[in-house]
Structure formats: structure tokens, C-alpha cells
Amino acid sequence: MNQTIRVTILQAPTAGVIEVLEDTVIEVSDQGMIESLAPATDQRVDLALGQDVVLLPGLIDTHVHAPQWPQLGTGLDLPLDQWLLEYTFPLEARFADLAFAVSVWDSLVPALLAGGTTTAVYYGSVHDAATTALAQACIIHGQRAFVGRVAMDHPQGTPEWYRDADPAAAVAASHRSVEAIRALPGASGLVEPVITPRFIPACTDATLEGLGELADATGALVQTHCAESDWESDYVLDRHGCTDARSLESFGLVRDHAVLAHATHLTDDDRITLIERGAGVAHCPLSNSYFANAVFPARRNLDAGLRIGLGTDIAGGSEPSLLTQCEHAV
Ligand code: GUN
Ligand code: FE
Numbered sequence: 001m002n003q004t005i006r007v008t009i010l011q012a013p014t015a016g017v018i019e020v021l022e023d024t025v026i027e028v029s030d031q032g033m034i035e036s037l038a039p040a041t042d043q044r045v046d047l048a049l050g051q052d053v054v055l056l057p058g059l060i061d062t063h064v065h066a067p068q069w070p071q072l073g074t075g076l077d078l079p080l081d082q083w084l085l086e087y088t089f090p091l092e093a094r095f096a097d098l099a100f101a102v103s104v105w106d107s108l109v110p111a112l113l114a115g116g117t118t119t120a121v122y123y124g125s126v127h128d129a130a131t132t133a134l135a136q137a138c139i140i141h142g143q144r145a146f147v148g149r150v151a152m153d154h155p156q157g158t159p160e161w162y163r164d165a166d167p168a169a170a171v172a173a174s175h176r177s178v179e180a181i182r183a184l185p186g187a188s189g190l191v192e193p194v195i196t197p198r199f200i201p202a203c204t205d206a207t208l209e210g211l212g213e214l215a216d217a218t219g220a221l222v223q224t225h226c227a228e229s230d231w232e233s234d235y236v237l238d239r240h241g242c243t244d245a246r247s248l249e250s251f252g253l254v255r256d257h258a259v260l261a262h263a264t265h266l267t268d269d270d271r272i273t274l275i276e277r278g279a280g281v282a283h284c285p286l287s288n289s290y291f292a293n294a295v296f297p298a299r300r301n302l303d304a305g306l307r308i309g310l311g312t313d314i315a316g317g318s319e320p321s322l323l324t325q326c327e328h329a330v
Helices: 066-071 080-096 098-114 128-141 167-182 205-218 230-240 244-250 268-277 285-291 298-304 322-329
Strands: 003-011 019-028 034-039 059-065 117-123 144-148 191-197 221-226 259-262 280-283 307-310
Touching (some): 059 066, 059 307, 059 322, 066 080, 066 098, 080 098, 098 128, 128 167, 167 191, 167 205, 191 205, 205 221, 244 268
Parallel strands (some): 059 117
Antiparallel strands (some): 019 034
């Protein structure tokens, strides 16, 4: 049976446009799909939300590190490279314990939903089982999600107790994870896998190349960090002799609907590459304040035609609300 809701709706159907649909009746199917919108009349409705309530479309968080939920709001006293080694990798390594992982997912996913985040783009950990369980938790709690098993194998950029053994292992585990998430009952239309090289400093060239090929072979989406901080940009310049975006592109990782997090240090040339390839940026303004040593020029990038979404970057960002990210973006 369809349900009817009477309420005022606020929405932004395209960039630059805000629509207010006052006193509107929404008809919703059993599957939760909107069947119709119409101005209210005298008809009886199932739920009248009243004059002082406004309904928004679901919010989309384009960048969340799910295993960092337990350290939200802590440990932000170090720059990115030290923060990863001191706090973040030790926490993520604990997700080898599947029961611990599930307990965190069952806290995180409902908390984000309660804040209005109906879609999230997640990094899991290097662990296949914990990452598949994250996708499962999204299905159970009814959150649309893109879920990536993190690949990281660089012997200098990662600790030996939290990394893939070698490029072959990194690519094979990423491939298994894509298949495992696609095979979950209820995943179709709700939860999708994402190929997730963590970022260039954590990955060998062979892994980056193998994951670009895996994206071609499986058609799965890609996400990674790109030009996040001055340290990261300089590192890539040093190792590959070009910008982070150029290097990722050379491995086939800047592609249609790829989600590149941060991108605070893009050059004009990089921006054109992202636009031409159809990649988008997860703009994480609060996290950028901690780690980037730069500001993402959102207005200039939007005007240039770059696709941009907002991200919390939990827990590099210390606030799980996308509405808070809106404030920081402004
Ligand atoms: N770069 C590589 N890994 C991470 C991470 O976990 N958080 C942030 N903010 N940046 C990263
Ligand atoms: Fe991040």
C-alpha cells in the first residue's frame, strides 16, 4: 500500500537552484520509492508533518573511513603522515577481528542515517571479511552505499603489520571483495563495491597499475585520495615526477565517476584532466583544515565544471554531519 505524507519540501534539483514546494503531498511506495508529488488538497493523508517541518532529499557523504569511527574527534594533533602511522593504522588493523568490525558498523551506519546521510561512499579496511560485513550492515540498515576494500602494499608507506603482502595479493583481494559485495543478497541497486587504492604513498606502482586494470575488467567504480596535502603532493612529485592527478591518470585511476578525495592541491591542468575523464572530487572542508595546508577553491572548481560532492572524511574530519560540512564549505 502506498503511503501519503503532507509536508513542505526543500530541494536543489541542479546546482544553483533551490526549490521550495510548499504544502505538498508525497506518495511513497512499499519499496520506499517516491511515486508522485502534488500540491495538497482536502484529501486524507497518512502523515501530516505540519507547517514547521521541512523535508530534504537524503544527504550523500562522498568520503567516509568507516573503521575510523571509534577515533572520531580524537588524535588530531599530528600532521597526516604521522597521524596515519601513530593513530589510524593501529586502529584499522583491529578490523581483522570480525566481531569488533560488526560492532563498529552497527554503531556507524545507523548514526549516519540518523544524521540524514542516506548514501555513503566508504573506505573499509584491508580486511576482506570486515569490508564485506560493512556492505552487509548497509543492506541491513537500509543505507545506499559504495564500499571499498582498501589496497595498500608499499613497504615504505605502510607498516608491515597493516598492509597487503605484495601487488598480486593487493589486486587479488580487491577483486575478491568486488565479487563478494556484488554477490550479497539485497545488494543490487543499494550497495556497490569500489576499487580503493588508499593513496599513492601507500601503494606500489604495480598495485596502482593492477587496480586500474581491475577497474577496466570489472566495471567497478574507483576511489582514492588525490592531492590531499602539501606533504602528499610533494611526495608524488618526488616519486613520479608529476602531480598526483597526472600520476593517478597514468595508472587508469582517473576515470568516469571516480571519487578523488580532497584535491586541494590540483593544478589548472589537473582540473581539466578530472573534468575530461568525468572524475569527481569529494570535498572535505573540515578535514582539509587539519591536514591539507591549503583550501579547496570550491566555487572556482564548480564554475569550471568539475563534479563535487561533500565528504566528512571521518575521522580525519571530526564531525559526522554533512550539514556541518556545508557550513565549513561556506
Ligand atoms: N590519506 C591516506 N589515508 C588517509 C586517511 O585515512 N585519511 C585521510 N584524511 N587521508 C588519507
Ligand atoms: Fe580520507
